[in-house]
Amino acid sequence: GVDIVLDCTGVYGNREHGEAHIVAGAKKVLFSHPGSNDLDATVVFGVNQNQLRAEHRIVSNASCTTNCIIPVIKLLDDAYGIESGTVTTIHSAMNDPQVIEASDSGLRRPRA
Numbered sequence: 001g002v003d004i005v006l007d008c009t010g011v012y013g014n015r016e017h018g019e020a021h022i023v024a025g026a027k028k029v030l031f032s033h034p035g036s037n038d039l040d041a042t043v044v045f046g047v048n049q050n051q052l053r054a055e056h057r058i059v060s061n062a063s064c065t066t067n068c069i070i071p072v073i074k075l076l077d078d079a080y081g082i083e084s085g086t087v088t089t090i091h092s093a094m095n096d097p098q099v100i101e102a103s104d105s106g107l108r109r110p111r112a
Contacts, residue, residue, distance in 0.1 A: 035060030
């Protein structure tokens, strides 16, 4: 069997899909993207990796944006304290929104 499935599809991220890997023989599953709230843990290394336990089977590593900014924010908060803040990210087009003007169920997504 497989020791750890690294699910990097960006499509699945809930317990049901993680359990499907477990049922198929995997011992553990790590989603490389944000997962649903029913996962065993969401871990950002350098911030909360101490919450990861051996008994956790289905875990998310949050998002690429989270992994870039949260360690810096934690460092600043630990050193100086942060009362509030705003982070703006400019993201390139992903594989799910259309990059041309077209119809879409969401109001923000169909624009280039």
